[in-house]
Amino acid sequence: MDDERPLTILFAPESAYGPTNHCIGLGNILLKRGHRVVFASESSWKNRLEPLGFVEALIDLAEPPADPSGDLDAGKFWADFIAETAPEFRKPTLAQLESFIQPTYQALIDGAMYCEPHLREIIAEHKPDVIVQDNVVGFPALTTTDAPFVRIMSCNPLEVRGDKVPPTFSGYPVADQRGWEAYRAEFDRTLRPMWATFDGWVQEQGAEPLPDLEFIATSKVANIYLFPAEADYAGLRPLDWTWHRLDSSVRETDAAFELPDVVRDRPEGSGLVYLSLGSLGGADVDLMQRLVDVLATTRHRYIVSKGPQADRITLAGNMYGDAFLPQTSIIGHVDLVITHGGNNTTTEALHFGKPMIVLPLFWDQYDNAQRIDELGFGRRLSTYSCTDRELTGAVDALLADQDLRERLARIGEQIRSRDGLRKGAAILEHVAQRQRAVSP
Incomplete structure (x- = not known):
């Protein structure tokens, strides 16, 4: 067998921008190494992955419309779902377990069940050397x-x-265990019946039982997670040999970005701030407009990723923005990042050594917000109830904290030196090559 033949790597990312962009970054490195990269992505990503050099093997997570009119927006499946449930984001995380976390898991499960036959066809057709979920x-x-x-x-x-x-x-904070037991009990009460049904279906498809109250299996050969060593929980939650940490994984497919005059030419003593609530958080027009209006009162300059409802958001004179921006080409230019706390943006900000204000909305964003706050890398604010003064005060304080900015700049240098993107690609390449070596 010729071991130099290109490998076939099949990525199956969640339809949201975060996981898909992470896989795009890894896939791009594998393409440059001469391999064939297939994306089994949700169908709204049609014609968005192929121009990057990937093979599109698209799936539907639900019955497609009988008469689709043109291409869907990428990630529309989840953008629509989040928009419908946005009022739940105002609730504390304990209450969100029943009103948001459970319905979200159910929607994900429904999608997995729906596309199962098609996924099997895709795998049979492309015969991947490694499958990445x-x-x-x-x-x-x-x-x-x-x-x-x-x-x-x-x-x-x-x-x-x-x-x-x-x-x-x-x-919840690491240093204060009050509430942990009650949260775990509510997690169990809310999610166990759904988990049990899903686990039964998983086994009916020929897969091994899921770990208790977990909705996805852990790989026996390699598992990858994305978080810098400087912010990790490694000493508190040991992981076995199959787990590999990527300190960052900043894709290299974003377009270059040149600062527009409106944010490049700014008053002495002012800072440059990047504002993004992600593709899903940006769909909350009222929230985005309120943030824009409050930040307009400061002396600083802002680059705003307006999201899918861009035409409904009016920027101020101290701002530049667009619906979607090349985020990884922007963060290195700014002094501060205001984010929803998605894991990609959080780790990208640390990769470039930037302090953060985190305004969490759902899922793991609360965990990232708390971690950034308790480590002193930025501030966690209440997304819907923080006052104007709290927001502008946090911006001013973080921009004025030279010690923090220098500390984060050093951390960023260390993270970048560890080159998580190529480490991740090498892990996938190694698993595939090892499999090919033992295959008949």
Whole structure:
């Protein structure tokens, strides 16, 4: 057998921008190494992955419309779902377990069940050397083939539970265990019946039983998670040899970005701030407009990623923005990042050594917000109830904290030197090559 033949790597990311962008970054490195990269992505990503050099093997997570009119917006499946449930984001994380976390898991499960037959067809057609899943629920089609399965965990590392770390999605502090037991009990009460039904279905498809109250299997050969060593919970929640940490994974496919005059030419003593609530958080027009209006009162300059409702958001004179921006080409230019706390943006800000203000909305964003706050890398604010003064005061304080900015700049240099992007690609390449070597 010729071991120099290109490998076929199949990525199956969640439809949201975060996991898909993470896989795009890794896939791009593998393409440059001469391999064939297939994306089994949700169908709204049609014609968005192929121009990057990937093979599109698209799936539907629900019955497609009878008469679709043109291409869907990428990630529309989840953008629509989040928009419908946005009022739940105003609730504390304990209450969100029943009103948001459970319905979200159910939607993910429904999608996994719906696409199972098609996924099996895709795998049979493309015969991957390794299958890479970046999701929060399992797809039996991906774990019951001859190809090795690698799990990528794009969320905050608390998705892997432990007695000495706060409960997943809680946003609770490491140093204060009050509330942990009650949250875990509510997590069990709310999610166990759904988990039991899903676990039964997973086993019916020929896959092994899921770990208790977990919705995705852990790989026996390699698992990858994304979080810098300087912010990790490693000493509190040991992981076995199959787990690999990527300190960052900043894709190299974003377009270059030149600062527009409106934000490049700014008054002495003012800072440059990047504001993004992600593709899903940006759909909350009222929230985005309120942030823009408050920040307009400061002397600073802002680059705003307006999101899918861009035409409904009016920027002020001290701002530049667009619906979607090349984030990884921007963060290095700014002095501060205001974010929803998605794991990609959080780790990218640390990669470039930037302080953060985190305004969490859902899922692991609360965990990231709390971690950044308790480590002193920035501030966690209440997304919907923080006052104007709290927001502008946090901006002024973080921009004026020269010691913090210098500390984070040093951390950023260390993170960049560890080159998580190429480390991740090498892990996938190694698993695939090892499988090929032992295959008949």
